[in-house]
Amino acid sequence: MATVExxxxxxxxxxxxxxxxxxxxxxxxxxxxxxVIVVLLAQGxxxxxxxxxxxxxxxxxxxxxxxxxxxxxxxxxxxxxxRTSVGASFEITGSKTKYYVVAHGSPPQLFRAxxxxxxxxxxxxxxSSTFDSNQILVKHSATYIAAxxxxxxxxxxxVR
Amino acid sequence: xxxxxxxxxxxxxxxxLGLTIWLGIWVTPPDAVQGNxxxxxxxxxxxxxxxxxxxxxxxxxxxxxxxxKRTRSMTLDRIAEAAVEVSLVFIVLTLITGSIWGRPAWGVxxxxxxxxxxxxxxxxxxxxxxxxxxxxxxxxxxxxRSAVFVIISAINVPIDHYSVxxxxxxxxxxxxxNPGGGLKVHGSMMxxxxxxxxxxxxxxxxxxxxxxxxxxxxxxxxERALQAALDQRRAEVNS
Numbered sequence: 001m002a003t004v005e006x007x008x009x010x011x012x013x014x015x016x017x018x019x020x021x022x023x024x025x026x027x028x029x030x031x032x033x034x035x036v037i038v039v040l041l042a043q044g045x046x047x048x049x050x051x052x053x054x055x056x057x058x059x060x061x062x063x064x065x066x067x068x069x070x071x072x073x074x075x076x077x078x079x080x081x082x083r084t085s086v087g088a089s090f091e092i093t094g095s096k097t098k099y100y101v102v103a104h105g106s107p108p109q110l111f112r113a114x115x116x117x118x119x120x121x122x123x124x125x126x127x128s129s130t131f132d133s134n135q136i137l138v139k140h141s142a143t144y145i146a147a148x149x150x151x152x153x154x155x156x157x158x159v160r
Numbered sequence: 161x162x163x164x165x166x167x168x169x170x171x172x173x174x175x176x177l178g179l180t181i182w183l184g185i186w187v188t189p190p191d192a193v194q195g196n197x198x199x200x201x202x203x204x205x206x207x208x209x210x211x212x213x214x215x216x217x218x219x220x221x222x223x224x225x226x227x228x229k230r231t232r233s234m235t236l237d238r239i240a241e242a243a244v245e246v247s248l249v250f251i252v253l254t255l256i257t258g259s260i261w262g263r264p265a266w267g268v269x270x271x272x273x274x275x276x277x278x279x280x281x282x283x284x285x286x287x288x289x290x291x292x293x294x295x296x297x298x299x300x301x302x303x304x305r306s307a308v309f310v311i312i313s314a315i316n317v318p319i320d321h322y323s324v325x326x327x328x329x330x331x332x333x334x335x336x337x338n339p340g341g342g343l344k345v346h347g348s349m350m351x352x353x354x355x356x357x358x359x360x361x362x363x364x365x366x367x368x369x370x371x372x373x374x375x376x377x378x379x380x381x382x383e384r385a386l387q388a389a390l391d392q393r394r395a396e397v398n399s
Contacts, residue, residue, distance in 0.1 A: 021297075022295060022296045022297050022298065022301065025295035025296070026292060026295045026296060026305060028295070029288060029291045029292050029295045030288075030292070032288075032291075033284065033285070033288035033291075036284050036288075037281055037284060037285075040277060040280055040281050040284065041277070041281070043272050043277070044272035044273070044274070044276070044277030044280075049274060049327050050327050050328040051271065051272075051273040051274070051327070051328050051329050051330050052328055052330070054328075073328070107267070108264065108265065108266060108267030109197075109264045109265070109267075110193065110194060110197075110264070110265050110266075111267075115193070118330060135267070135268075136267060137266045137267050137268060137271070137330055138265060138266055138267060139266070139330055139332070140193060140194060140265055140266075140332060141193070141332055141333075141344075142332040142333045142334060142335040142344050143335075143344040143345075144191050144194075144198055144201060144335065144344065144345045144346060144349050145191065145192045145193075145346045146188075146189040146190075146191070146192065146346045146347060146348075146349065147189055147190045147191060147192045147195065
């Protein structure tokens with residue numbers, strides 16, 4: 001008598017519907033993600049979508065700025081930089097006006113005349129042209145030029 | 161030929177990265193304003209470009225193709241997963257090299273301007289995508305949700321790119337891919353910068369291939385384990 005093999009279906013079956021545990025975990029991940037992004041946005045973009053105000057913008061809205069702490073951007077005027085015991089003083093210019101900055105703390109390595117800077121601080125009064133700053137940030141350009149483009153290397157390796 | 165190209169990918173990448181470092185440190189001149197600080201130019205922009213456009217771009221294209229019924233395959237899902245992981249590595253490298261550059265140049269490690277914040281958000285989104293993948297057990301559901309997530313999160317890439325034009329940021333404008341179209345870099349500095357883009361793109365391809373092969377092996381191992389379990393069950397029934 002022949003033996004009958006029991007039926008055993010090994011055909012691929014359709015995957016079961018997404019279990020609720022996976023869905024709950026997905027929702028949890030998305031919630032955490034949204035919370036982190038909201039915190040980052042609140043910290044960054046929503047408070048300061050525009051990171052600074054230019055000297056010209058500050059000139060136009062000076063009355064409303066008053067003595068509020070702002071970030072002010074302008075070009076360091078050549079010949080005005082004076083290193084002081086507490087930091088530096090200099091003038092920053094826009095196209096319409098200039099302000100005198102008294103900065104506390106050591107300026108960054110790249111700080112020099114004719115470079116754009118962002119100074120963090122406040123005007124001494126609503127009518128004052130003196131800006132009291134506790135931080136200088138250098139805003140360098142996206143252009144890169146060799147320091148000494150005309151210098152060439154001699155065959156012996158020396159630079160002239 | 162294909163096998164040779166695959167085997168040569170790693171050594172060629174290492175040679176190109178070595179050449180970039182050699183040119184960047186010993187051959188190119190210092191910058192007129194930033195001096196030797198500008199040597200980060202041969203790392204940071206290329207790493208950021210690979211992170212945002214090449215890696216996340218690959219993940220987005222693979223995800224879109226996965227969602228399109230005519231091209232849907234688990235291979236595309238694995239490519240998207242690998243590209244997101246590599247993108248996260250490059251985003252982290254972008255933030256680290258940017259901070260190292262920012263401290264002496266700007267005077268601070270970090271500022272919450274639009275460029276830096278949107279890059280950090282992209283990193284969180286990439287991390288979120290990987291977390292979302294691990295939250296789903298069903299491979300088909302995982303692939304679909306992940307693809308949708310990657311496509312939605314890719315909206316942040318153009319925001320990140322144009323942030324320096326749309327808003328006032330401490331981060332400088334683009335040296336490459338700027339509105340003027342020209343490269344704002346001098347002589348040998350320009351060629352080294354261009355080489356760095358090639359080198360880091362090769363590094364991306366190398367990492368992507370390695371990560372893809374890893375997930376393929378994981379898939380094959382799972383299939384083998386399943387087959388072994390089925391065979392064992394079949395033997396039990398037949399005995």
